[in-house]
Amino acid sequence: MQPPLVLARALTTLDLLSRGRLDVGIGLGWMREEYEAVGVSWEGRGARLEETLDVLDAVWRPGSVVHTGSLWTIRESTILPKPLQKPRPPVLLGGFTPVALERVGRRADGWLAASMPLEHFRGLWAVASEAAERGRGGTRQDCGGCCV
Structure with missing residues (x-):
């Protein structure tokens, strides 16, 4: 802001x-x-x-x-x-929607995740990984968070 x-x-x-x-x-x-x-x-x-x-x-x-x-x-x-x-x-972006994770894949060095069920995490991380592959040639990304 x-x-x-x-x-x-x-x-x-x-x-x-x-x-x-x-x-x-x-x-x-x-x-x-x-x-x-x-x-x-x-x-x-x-x-x-x-x-x-x-x-x-x-x-x-x-x-x-x-x-x-x-x-x-x-x-x-x-x-x-x-x-x-x-x-x-390194720039890490937060977010919990497919749009946010697509942005993570395109623009960020990693994702600031939060506590969520593992299956939900996997689905969102897949969105970020696919966007990174399309937009940046699969540049390595990091994730910080906790799965329950």
Whole structure:
């Protein structure tokens, strides 16, 4: 719910202070009231997350930054410092729907799962794995969570 450039700078600082031990965990949230409390629309949160990930990648890449999206624009500029981890800190996404797990497969280095029955976990993980295979050639992903 904050501007992605501000988020990228804060996360970069944490990565540098931790000497490259930062794992970034991002989720859309599930409480509509949290969005309403800060005046951010509940609708379109998936698109906002996608563009936030685009901005994070742009800021963390070597060289200058430029981004023109439907929500944010960053004119060509040099934004330093860059994260210690290369090409970027690992990004893990949360979520419990097929749409969320498809996004995990396409965009993330792993999934932030929560307690759920093992069969439900397997089904969702299969969605993420299939999306990763289609979009990224089967790049390895990690999962953190607990199955019951």
